[in-house]
Amino acid sequence: MSTRIPRRRFLAGAAAGAGALALGGCDRLVQNADVERILRLAERLTMGAQRALLSGGALAREYSEAELSPVFRSNGTSRPAGEAYAALAETGFADWRLSIDGLVQRPLSLSLADLKQLPSRTQITRHDCVEGWSAIGKWTGVPLGLLLQTAGLAANARYAVFHCADEYERSADGSGRYYESIDLVDAFHPQTILAYALNGQDLPVANGAPLRLRVERQLGYKQAKYLMRIEVVESFAHISRGRGGFWEDRGYEWYAGI
Amino acid sequence: MNTLVADARKPGRLLIRRHSVAVRVTHWINVICLAVLLLSGLQIFNAHPSLHWGQSGFEPDRAVLDITAVAVGDTLRGVTRVGGLAVPTTGVLGASAGSDGALEERAFPSWLTIPSYRDLASGRRWHFFFAWGLVLNGAAYLLHGLVSGHLRRGLLPSADQLTPRHLLREVADHARLHFPRGDEARRYNALQKLAYLSVILILLPGMVATGLTMSPGVDAAWPWLLDLFGGRQSARTLHFVTASLLILFVAVHVAMVVASGAWNNLRSMITGRYAIHSEDSSS
Numbered sequence: 001m002s003t004r005i006p007r008r009r010f011l012a013g014a015a016a017g018a019g020a021l022a023l024g025g026c027d028r029l030v031q032n033a034d035v036e037r038i039l040r041l042a043e044r045l046t047m048g049a050q051r052a053l054l055s056g057g058a059l060a061r062e063y064s065e066a067e068l069s070p071v072f073r074s075n076g077t078s079r080p081a082g083e084a085y086a087a088l089a090e091t092g093f094a095d096w097r098l099s100i101d102g103l104v105q106r107p108l109s110l111s112l113a114d115l116k117q118l119p120s121r122t123q124i125t126r127h128d129c130v131e132g133w134s135a136i137g138k139w140t141g142v143p144l145g146l147l148l149q150t151a152g153l154a155a156n157a158r159y160a161v162f163h164c165a166d167e168y169e170r171s172a173d174g175s176g177r178y179y180e181s182i183d184l185v186d187a188f189h190p191q192t193i194l195a196y197a198l199n200g201q202d203l204p205v206a207n208g209a210p211l212r213l214r215v216e217r218q219l220g221y222k223q224a225k226y227l228m229r230i231e232v233v234e235s236f237a238h239i240s241r242g243r244g245g246f247w248e249d250r251g252y253e254w255y256a257g258i
Numbered sequence: 259m260n261t262l263v264a265d266a267r268k269p270g271r272l273l274i275r276r277h278s279v280a281v282r283v284t285h286w287i288n289v290i291c292l293a294v295l296l297l298s299g300l301q302i303f304n305a306h307p308s309l310h311w312g313q314s315g316f317e318p319d320r321a322v323l324d325i326t327a328v329a330v331g332d333t334l335r336g337v338t339r340v341g342g343l344a345v346p347t348t349g350v351l352g353a354s355a356g357s358d359g360a361l362e363e364r365a366f367p368s369w370l371t372i373p374s375y376r377d378l379a380s381g382r383r384w385h386f387f388f389a390w391g392l393v394l395n396g397a398a399y400l401l402h403g404l405v406s407g408h409l410r411r412g413l414l415p416s417a418d419q420l421t422p423r424h425l426l427r428e429v430a431d432h433a434r435l436h437f438p439r440g441d442e443a444r445r446y447n448a449l450q451k452l453a454y455l456s457v458i459l460i461l462l463p464g465m466v467a468t469g470l471t472m473s474p475g476v477d478a479a480w481p482w483l484l485d486l487f488g489g490r491q492s493a494r495t496l497h498f499v500t501a502s503l504l505i506l507f508v509a510v511h512v513a514m515v516v517a518s519g520a521w522n523n524l525r526s527m528i529t530g531r532y533a534i535h536s537e538d539s540s541s
């Protein structure tokens with residue numbers, strides 16, 4: 001007499017086994033480079049879809065004063081380490097300069113006073129952190145497009161790279177320094193500004209003094225703080241680990257519209 | 259739903275073709291997508307384990323739901339706060355075993371997240387890939403359902419199923435785990451149809467819409483989404499609530515599949531064939 005595993009019991013066992021295997025195998029799948037490459041295709045789909053939806057240059061929602069967050073949360077670096085930054089902060093950033101260089105016809109070097117004399121834009125917008133929370137703040141600053149126009153872009157210019165004063169992760173080779181990049185579509189969007197004021201006050205150190213990027217319509221990690229230099233490039237493959245930003249180098253999407 | 263064969267070995271047993279290929283394939287793709295979306299979603303939730311109401315929010319003390327760990331002496335305790343209520347949830351929510359077995363601060367435990375360790379970037383990559391899968395698969399299902407008439411003929415309750423008498427009888431039958439037999443078993447019962455329709459037309463689209471409302475890019479293109487759900491943080495809370503309702507649906511759905519003939523039902527969703535017993539409807 002042969003004992004036969006009833007088909008149903010066999011199937012139930014197989015299903016349970018597959019479930020256990022799936023649990024253990026999940027982490028290995030997550031770490032598999034080919035799997036990652038396939039999953040990353042979704043980012044391109046997302047960017048393509050959002051760019052199509054936003055082709056009219058739609059603005060991010062602007063809120064009223066009543067909707068401002070009581071405190072604007074500071075995340076990431078809250079005060080860059082090092083003597084160079086401390087010295088700049090000491091004098092109220094009087095000696096700080098923003099340089100705009102790379103693929104431009106006229107490299108610029110601008111003081112905070114220079115920036116404050118240029119036409120400005122004030123906007124109350126929502127800051128969405130990749131972690132999930134949001135805060136609403138009022139930003140005042142110079143439209144980035146205006147500065148890039150003044151500098152004059154070379155024909156092969158494609159991205160603006162923002163180099164920051166803060167080293168978010170201590171490193172010997174400088175790969176821990178914060179940086180970000182956006183393409184020209186976002187660089188010339190009217191709400192993309194270099195902000196020197198938050199809620200009507202000079203930008204606090206915790207929020208990126210003296211100058212930070214606001215690129216509304218994207219997540220918080222794109223909003224680079226402690227700006228020192230804007231470099232216009234054709235490709236960011238040679239910068240740091242080559243993915244276009246500090247968090248991008250650590251696995252996050254370059255297009256942070258979701 | 260045409261009769262295929264009368265089973266010679268079992269008199270009175272008819273095998274009918276119950277589910278089209280399109281329904282079967284999209285059903286199982288949907289199951290895979292939702293499973294990955296849930297587990298990667300919980301990874302994302304763990305990055306900021308509180309839910310808020312309104313346009314903005316980050317303060318845990320003003321949260322609708324908050325899952326945290328508090329240090330008590332040199333050990334951790336998991337606490338889940340809903341409204342004014344604080345429930346100890348050590349071991350599962352707030353504080354649970356990490357890879358070394360010791361308690362660590364994490365909202366959902368490692369066996370409920372993709373990956374098991376803390377990695378928001380990977381969680382997001384998996385979530386968005388399978389979200390596209392869910393949307394494309396769902397669109398294919400809806401398109402097929404409209405063109406083939408499956409939505410109208412298979413899922414819309416027919417007039418005779420919507421009389422109060424019929425509905426009351428179905429409720430009573432369900433309570434006693436009495437399921438239709440014979441000819442009545444050829445179609446979904448009314449409660450089943452209503453449950454499926456609310457998942458297909460309300461919960462799943464709601465899942466997608468609240469998810470999109472969390473996207474700053476989509477919000478710029480479609481600001482009405484913010485008004486519809488009362489803000490980005492409200493949408494995040496509703497995304498969580500809708501996911502919970504889907505889990506509830508799946509629990510009841512699977513229980514009903516098992517109670518009304520696990521193998522027959524599963525086979526019908528795999529091979530398409532479903533057995534009905536025409537003669538023994540009295541037993």
Ligand code: HEM
Nearest residue numbers: 276281288289292454457458508511512515523524526527
């Ligand atoms: C993951 C979430 C799930 C959702 C959203 C879901 C949804 C649905 C829907 C909408 C239908 C009706 C399809 C149609 O006729 O067009 C259906 C049928 C069915 N589902 Fe699921 N399902 C899920 C998971 C499962 C699981 C895990 C199982 C296996 C245990 C399962 C087994 C079945 C079966 C056997 C049927 C056919 C029922 C019948 O013929 O009476 N489902 N499901």
